[in-house]
Amino acid sequence: MFTLAFLCVFAFMAGLIDAAVGGGGLIQIPALFNILPNTSAATLFGTNKFASAVGTLSAARSYLKRVKLPWRLVLPAACAAFAMSFAGAATVSFLPKDILRPMVLLLLIVMAVYTLWKKDFGQLHKPVTIGRREMLVGLLIGGAIGFYDGLFGPGTGSFLMFLFIRFFAFDFLHASAAAKVVNLSTNAAALLFFIPSGNVLFGFALPMAVCNMAGAMVGTHIALKKGAGFVRILFLILTSVLISKLGWDTFNS
Numbered sequence: 001m002f003t004l005a006f007l008c009v010f011a012f013m014a015g016l017i018d019a020a021v022g023g024g025g026l027i028q029i030p031a032l033f034n035i036l037p038n039t040s041a042a043t044l045f046g047t048n049k050f051a052s053a054v055g056t057l058s059a060a061r062s063y064l065k066r067v068k069l070p071w072r073l074v075l076p077a078a079c080a081a082f083a084m085s086f087a088g089a090a091t092v093s094f095l096p097k098d099i100l101r102p103m104v105l106l107l108l109i110v111m112a113v114y115t116l117w118k119k120d121f122g123q124l125h126k127p128v129t130i131g132r133r134e135m136l137v138g139l140l141i142g143g144a145i146g147f148y149d150g151l152f153g154p155g156t157g158s159f160l161m162f163l164f165i166r167f168f169a170f171d172f173l174h175a176s177a178a179a180k181v182v183n184l185s186t187n188a189a190a191l192l193f194f195i196p197s198g199n200v201l202f203g204f205a206l207p208m209a210v211c212n213m214a215g216a217m218v219g220t221h222i223a224l225k226k227g228a229g230f231v232r233i234l235f236l237i238l239t240s241v242l243i244s245k246l247g248w249d250t251f252n253s
Helices: 002-021 025-035 041-066 071-091 097-117 132-151 156-168 172-194 202-226 228-251
Strands: none
Touching: 002 025, 002 041, 002 156, 002 172, 002 202, 002 228, 025 041, 025 228, 041 172, 041 202, 071 132, 071 172, 097 156, 097 228, 132 156, 132 172, 156 172, 156 228, 172 202, 172 228, 202 228
16 A cells, blocks of 8 residues: 555656656656566556556646647657657667667757757747648657657657757747657557556556646646746756766766
């Protein structure tokens, strides 16, 4: 009973943070590994994906009631992310994650510095006209981030938000909404592997999903109420946490 209550509390917190700026896995995955140390990594990741997918779906639904997205751009990006997430998962066994950590760490630092340097980055929503070039860039972003999420994962939501702002002039609020739609597709792709292979502990995953969804509803409400400026601050805080964690993992591995 304590184990389930512990996981549900962390699932709620993960859903809240993830709904606003992504990064819920930073909270939920360590909680699963700490409380269920004898369970296989694949099963823990599958349980995490199930719970977070429900929260992401809830957040995406809430955002889309209030935020209008250019579907000609977002849907192809989501489809590319779905397909490439499979490819990333299939590549996991061939590419050591120790190679990826320094690369991801550098990208996160560049992202944080760029966001701090450009004070108006993500503050204004002046989306570009969606033509063939923009759709191609969207496909490339969706494919690349989908592959990364299947292969490694940390910071997926943050990378998506940054790229939607940088290339399509979204504000943080619209970028967060678009990131949720694309991230939902990568979660769905992962679950198509985890569920049939029996790598989801439904006794934990279902209650965690409910709590993750509740957290996502609170997180979405806060983000929509506070606006893009508040989400920008959360984004920078989360990116700093990611940099610290990956830095620690990189230099202590």
